[in-house]
């Protein structure tokens with residue numbers, strides 16, 4: 001479970017997160033949607049202990065990320081691609097992540113197979129395609145068999161097969177009782193996999209709840225998204 005309460009973040013004179021609150025529940029895929037610059041990455045960075053808020057709290061499995069002793073065993077994440085050194089092979093990168101996070105090294109071959117990278121295990125990260133790099137990022141996220149997955153734009157660079165594959169993977173994770181929070185600007189993809197939606201615009205949450213409730217009265221998720229985010233612009 002993920003709990004975000006009253007999160008505020010200022011950058012100079014600007015308030016980029018303004019009392020942001022929402023939850024992502026176990027058993028559900030929660031999509032975090034918002035236009036460019038709305039505050040999605042800022043929220044996820046605080047949730048993952050990469051940045052500090054000016055106010056409020058972000059908890060994963062009941063505690064702030066920085067208090068987790070072996071965070072990868074509780075929450076797997078992917079922000080900005082695989083985050084691996086270009087000169088390492090995919091397998092070496094995962095072995096290094098496993099060793100530094102108290103994860104059995106046997107998991108490396110399991111996740112390589114799970115994300116369809118067994119063949120590319122000896123390829124250097126710098127030579128991987130964008131989509132293959134995304135798969136490596138996911139492999140690292142899955143390594144510690146975490147309950148929670150936090151993924152920033154996970155379908156970037158994936159082909160249609162890859163998009164279907166990740167959708168199935170996220171669905172299976174949630175169906176097994178896990179928590180999934182993914183940010184995306186690809187509304188078609190989100191509509192196909194999300195149970196719950198959280199919509200952010202200009203640093204504030206403008207809608208949150210089950211997909212069918214948030215989109216009730218609109219022809220599509222896209223219509224709902226534009227209406228919800230546009231009303232925030234007008235209200236400013």
Ligand SMILES: Nc1ncnc2c1ncn2[C@@H]1O[C@H](COP(=O)(O)OP(=O)(O)OP(=O)(O)O)[C@@H](O)[C@H]1O
Pocket residue numbers: 011016034035036037038039040041042043
């Ligand atoms: N390091 C930083 N210094 C100053 N301003 C920043 C910094 N990081 C983000 N911002 C600003 O904070 C606001 C929120 O940015 P953020 O990256 O969280 O949005 P986002 O919803 O993830 O957008 P995108 O979809 O484009 O990734 C933006 O106005 C951005 O310019």
